[in-house]
Amino acid sequence: VTSEVVDQIYNEYIGNAANRAQVRDGFLAAVADAVFVVSAIEVARYHRDAGNPVYFYEFQHRPSSAAGVVPEFVKADHTDEIAFVFGKPFLAGNV
Secondary structure, eight states, X not given: OOHHHHHHHHHXXXXXXXXXXXXXXXXXXXXXIIIIIHHHHHXXXXXXXXXXXXXXXXXXXXXXXXXXXXXXXXXXXXXXXXXXXHOGGGOOSOO
């Protein structure tokens, strides 16, 4: 990775941060994009190239059940969309 690429990544995710919370949020977004989004897009392209329809989404709705459990800066965690897509009957226990 060249210093030019590093500078571009820094400017995209953290460059305009005015405080520590914005630096944290930018860093978390950069890591999430590198670990999850890039690989998901790659898989989506393989499916598309094989002639299949592909739908891609990013779920960001913070569920009310996250209050007091998950830090406020977390929008939605992995699998949070399940209750919204399929409904609460698929969740067991006191959620």
